[in-house]
Amino acid sequence: MTFHGGKHFKWIMAVGAVCLAASAAQAQMLDSDDIGGVVTSADGPEAGVWVIAETDDFDTRYAKIVVTDDEGRYVVPDLPDADYELWVRGYGLADSEKVAGRPGERHDLDAVIAPDAAVAAEVYPAIYWYAMMHLPTRSEVENIEGGLDFYQNMMRNNGCVGCHQLGQAATRTIPEAFQDMDSEAAWIRRVQSGQAGGQMIRQLASELAGIPFKYLADWTDRVAAGELPAEAPPRPSGLERNIVATVRDWATEKAYLHDLTTTDRRNPTVNAYGKIYGSPELSTDQFPILDPVANTDTSFLARPRDPDTPTTNDDPVVQPSPYWGDERIWDSQSNSHNPMIDQDGRVWYTARVRPPSDQPDFCLEGSDHPSAQVYPASRNAGRHLAVLDPETGDYTPIDTCFGTHHLHFDQDADNTLWTSGGNGVVGWLNTRMYLETGDEAASQGWAPLIADANGNGRLDDWVGPDEPLDPAKDRQIPGDYYAAMPSPVDGSVWGAIRSFPGSVVRLDPGDNPPATALSEVYNVPLPGYGPRGADIDLEGVVWVSLGSGHLGEFDRRKCRAALSGPEAAMGNHCPEGWTFHRYPGPGFPESPELSAESSYYSWVDQHNVTGLGDDVPMSTANLYDGVHALVDDDWVTMRIPYPLGFYAKGFEGRIDDPNAGWKGRGLWVTSGDRTPWLKEGGQGTRPLVVHFQARPDPLAH
Numbered sequence: 001m002t003f004h005g006g007k008h009f010k011w012i013m014a015v016g017a018v019c020l021a022a023s024a025a026q027a028q029m030l031d032s033d034d035i036g037g038v039v040t041s042a043d044g045p046e047a048g049v050w051v052i053a054e055t056d057d058f059d060t061r062y063a064k065i066v067v068t069d070d071e072g073r074y075v076v077p078d079l080p081d082a083d084y085e086l087w088v089r090g091y092g093l094a095d096s097e098k099v100a101g102r103p104g105e106r107h108d109l110d111a112v113i114a115p116d117a118a119v120a121a122e123v124y125p126a127i128y129w130y131a132m133m134h135l136p137t138r139s140e141v142e143n144i145e146g147g148l149d150f151y152q153n154m155m156r157n158n159g160c161v162g163c164h165q166l167g168q169a170a171t172r173t174i175p176e177a178f179q180d181m182d183s184e185a186a187w188i189r190r191v192q193s194g195q196a197g198g199q200m201i202r203q204l205a206s207e208l209a210g211i212p213f214k215y216l217a218d219w220t221d222r223v224a225a226g227e228l229p230a231e232a233p234p235r236p237s238g239l240e241r242n243i244v245a246t247v248r249d250w251a252t253e254k255a256y257l258h259d260l261t262t263t264d265r266r267n268p269t270v271n272a273y274g275k276i277y278g279s280p281e282l283s284t285d286q287f288p289i290l291d292p293v294a295n296t297d298t299s300f301l302a303r304p305r306d307p308d309t310p311t312t313n314d315d316p317v318v319q320p321s322p323y324w325g326d327e328r329i330w331d332s333q334s335n336s337h338n339p340m341i342d343q344d345g346r347v348w349y350t351a352r353v354r355p356p357s358d359q360p361d362f363c364l365e366g367s368d369h370p371s372a373q374v375y376p377a378s379r380n381a382g383r384h385l386a387v388l389d390p391e392t393g394d395y396t397p398i399d400t401c402f403g404t405h406h407l408h409f410d411q412d413a414d415n416t417l418w419t420s421g422g423n424g425v426v427g428w429l430n431t432r433m434y435l436e437t438g439d440e441a442a443s444q445g446w447a448p449l450i451a452d453a454n455g456n457g458r459l460d461d462w463v464g465p466d467e468p469l470d471p472a473k474d475r476q477i478p479g480d481y482y483a484a485m486p487s488p489v490d491g492s493v494w495g496a497i498r499s500f501p502g503s504v505v506r507l508d509p510g511d512n513p514p515a516t517a518l519s520e521v522y523n524v525p526l527p528g529y530g531p532r533g534a535d536i537d538l539e540g541v542v543w544v545s546l547g548s549g550h551l552g553e554f555d556r557r558k559c560r561a562a563l564s565g566p567e568a569a570m571g572n573h574c575p576e577g578w579t580f581h582r583y584p585g586p587g588f589p590e591s592p593e594l595s596a597e598s599s600y601y602s603w604v605d606q607h608n609v610t611g612l613g614d615d616v617p618m619s620t621a622n623l624y625d626g627v628h629a630l631v632d633d634d635w636v637t638m639r640i641p642y643p644l645g646f647y648a649k650g651f652e653g654r655i656d657d658p659n660a661g662w663k664g665r666g667l668w669v670t671s672g673d674r675t676p677w678l679k680e681g682g683q684g685t686r687p688l689v690v691h692f693q694a695r696p697d698p699l700a701h
Contacts, residue, residue, distance in 0.1 A: 053086050122169070197317070236639070338405065415430075500547075555577050643685070
């Protein structure tokens with residue numbers, strides 16, 4: 001917005017200041033369900049610090065967190081009737097003494113200036129500690145394909161931080177059980193712990209040649225010797241002070257929650273004030289359900305169709321865990337990854353139905369299924385689909401020829417459900433047909449990712465991704481979709497391919513998929529690399545979390561080269577379509593220009609469910625305890641300062657009441673750390689569900 005004339009501008013600012021002052025005064029006139037007051041320390045009013053109100057009066061954990069305004073004032077709004085403990089946490093402070101309070105009361109709180117830098121740093125986001133770690137020299141990684149960039153991508157995206165938060169108190173220190181070892185040996189032993197030990201040691205010792213152990217050990221040694229982060233984080237400012245966060249928990253202390261769903265992404269008023277459904281990848285077949293109105297959580301048992309489906313309980317404990325010993329805490333046959341609610345409130349899951357090797361005949365060569373005639377699905381599908389009817393409680397497994405990972409509904413009349421993770425194909429389910437007929441074979445389809453390399457505009461015979469181009473043939477694009485994104489613009493379906501340096505791909509189904517399906521590939525150019533979770537906005541622009549510490553933005557409309565033909569089929573033809581947005585936070589000492597942030601997934605707020613604006617792209621802030629939102633090219637970080645160690649995986653927004661302003665909408669996020677006992681509170685604490693809301697000012701209630 002542009003103002004013309006200094007007097008006009010000053011008048012508007014003066015009126016705005018008067019209105020804000022009046023609003024602040026009114027805000028201190030508390031409602032019967034609010035708690036408010038002023039936070040002061042020996043230095044005076046404390047601006048930009050968190051006030052936490054927590055109660056254990058409900059079945060779930062319940063904590064509501066707000067930020068103080070410029071004058072140290074706070075209002076914790078809309079608290080359910082209960083007894084609360086209130087305290088202050090903030091950068092530069094030590095945690096204050098807890099004060100008892102009830103809704104409707106005013107409590108002025110005494111903040112405590114941190115006695116030293118070490119105490120102050122205890123509540124810094126994990127990224128400030130993680131960024132203390134040194135990177136190897138280029139000569140140390142010269143024998144690893146991709147070199148130092150690949151190393152960083154593995155550590156921050158596809159490796160360690162893809163499953164855990166690194167840098168919180170539990171990971172920047174060595175467990176007591178291993179403290180009789182030297183630090184490097186302790187790290188080698190540590191990553192062999194539990195049922196994921198085989199995966200962890202393989203990535204670090206084999207794929208990265210054991211190099212990380214030296215630097216992990218050096219890092220924890222320096223932390224143990226008292227070294228602190230090189231800089232302090234800034235306190236929340238601007239829109240960040242308007243954020244209200246409500247924290248609950250669900251599932252069990254041994255469950256790993258990957259994702260949640262609250263509504264139909266296409267119409268976020270579906271399931272208003274309704275229950276929230278989670279998917280506990282790897283860990284359990286007790287799928288959790290949270291009631292955010294009653295503050296209760298339950299679960300239902302989700303079983304695959306075939307009782308001989310493998311269970312993760314068969315995964316051995318490589319070495320005893322310092323927390324669970326030899327116990328196999330994971331036991332899941334369904335191994336659900338991602339849920340999504342449809343237009344009628346049904347919940348669809350990516351989940352196992354049967355053993356992976358038992359591909360149905362209609363998937364295979366010789367079948368008359370239209371998709372099998374184009375591309376027989378002979379590769380084993382390790383995960384399939386299922387649907388829950390919340391009204392009846394019926395959970396129905398749905399077999400698929402293709403593997404599944406993430407899923408999204410299209411905006412077509414068939415309510416087509418597109419999936420990622422398809423073993424070289426993109427799979428879909430016509431949910432309208434399936435619900436009408438129950439015919440899972442006829443209702444599904446899949447298409448390989450084939451680029452129009454010969455440029456004739458139709459699907460022809462193709463060469464494989466590792467074969468030389470043939471001027472008469474098309475080319476198969478290597479890899480699988482990690483994220484699947486139906487475009488609201490043109491009927492295409494985009495995906496992010498998780499590789500190095502990686503790419504985004506556009507699938508155009510055509511009139512008769514898969515026979516008419518063609519794809520376009522766009523590789524990520526440096527300085528970006530390592531795409532993972534991604535989403536698409538209302539203009540068709542793709543936003544993707546990158547292992548390079550960026551949010552990647554790809555706009556196909558900017559491409560100047562031809563979008564088909566031999567050059568386009570290789571994917572390097574449109575670097576001008578890419579823009580990179582550096583995530584907040586420090587970088588490693590050897591690469592300060594790149595944020596050390598390790599975002600797992602990105603999501604676009606197409607419907608302004610957060611109140612931060614239409615089409616705002618957001619990313620999981622996995623080392624910042626929350627979510628980053630890119631608002632008008634500025635980052636707004638919604639952080640959970642308590643309990644420390646919140647690690648987001650899946651998130652989406654819901655509008656409960658479109659007429660209730662900020663109170664009727666918000667962002668729902670679940671913690672997805674595979675080791676939830678590493679957060680503040682330790683063993684016995686449960687996975688978290690967070691509701692972020694953005695009010696118009698820090699005192700609105």
